[in-house]
Amino acid sequence: LYNDTVMDHFMNPRNVGEIEDADGTGVYGSPVCGDMMQVQIKVKDDIITDAKFKTFGCGSAIASSSMATTMIIGKSVEDALEVSNKKIIDELGGLPAVKVHCSVLADHAIKSAIYDYAQKN
Amino acid sequence: LYNDTVMDHFMNPRNVGEIEDADGTGVYGSPVCGDMMQVQIKVKDDIITDAKFKTFGCGSAIASSSMATTMIIGKSVEDALEVSNKKIIDELGGLPAVKVHCSVLADHAIKSAIYDYAQKN
Ligand code: FES
Numbered sequence: 610l611y612n613d614t615v616m617d618h619f620m621n622p623r624n625v626g627e628i629e630d631a632d633g634t635g636v637y638g639s640p641v642c643g644d645m646m647q648v649q650i651k652v653k654d655d656i657i658t659d660a661k662f663k664t665f666g667c668g669s670a671i672a673s674s675s676m677a678t679t680m681i682i683g684k685s686v687e688d689a690l691e692v693s694n695k696k697i698i699d700e701l702g703g704l705p706a707v708k709v710h711c712s713v714l715a716d717h718a719i720k721s722a723i724y725d726y727a728q729k730n
Numbered sequence: 731l732y733n734d735t736v737m738d739h740f741m742n743p744r745n746v747g748e749i750e751d752a753d754g755t756g757v758y759g760s761p762v763c764g765d766m767m768q769v770q771i772k773v774k775d776d777i778i779t780d781a782k783f784k785t786f787g788c789g790s791a792i793a794s795s796s797m798a799t800t801m802i803i804g805k806s807v808e809d810a811l812e813v814s815n816k817k818i819i820d821e822l823g824g825l826p827a828v829k830v831h832c833s834v835l836a837d838h839a840i841k842s843a844i845y846d847y848a849q850k851n
């Protein structure tokens with residue numbers, strides 16, 4: 610059902626946790642399954658220097674946010690906004706169709722964290 | 731959002747894994763979120779002596795199946811059938827309403843494992 614990349618990011622998720630002095634925090638709740646995702650970012654000179662996520666969501670949500678946070682770290686805020694749901698899934702090598710809604714959590718929580726950062730600056 | 735009992739069963743789930751020589755195996759897929767749950771049981775003299783679960787599902791699915799497997803071990807097959815979704819949630823001290831659908835996975839997979847056992851015996 611799940612490929613090796615998805616399993617790796619599920620079993621050894623990257624960037625799990627919280628950032629004490631985050632520059633932006635985003636929370637998104639899925640209307641499909643009721644799961645929530647929090648993403649926090651640290652920004653310096655318009656570059657995302659760190660990102661962490663926290664969720665009680667499923668394996669696909671964990672793998673997606675692990676991959677997604679990896680993808681935005683080192684990018685400018687503007688480039689990070691280009692990291693779409695589709696790009697996250699592509700980078701994971703695909704997700705079962707019924708689980709695509711879980712990757713939306715990562716995507717939306719990141720955009721919400723960036724929005725929070727933008728509002729504060 | 732989640733009480734201490736739910737968090738405990740999510741962080742330290744009981745009875746995760748597979749039983750090599752299981753007497754009954756049940757798999758159930760949720761129409762809500764697309765997650766799957768496998769429950770396996772070992773039965774001796776009509777008593778469930780062991781139960782294990784495997785899922786890629788969310789924290790609520792993990793906590794529910796951890797609690798549910800704990801509840802059926804030591805029970806007769808007939809008594810185990812009485813372990814309803816509602817009883818699992820009560821024993822967990824409650825779940826957020828949006829996450830009740832996750833506890834259904836444990837309930838259905840257990841009943842399916844018992845059905846599998848019954849068919850073989
Ligand atoms: S089912 Fe809720 S995040 Fe995957």
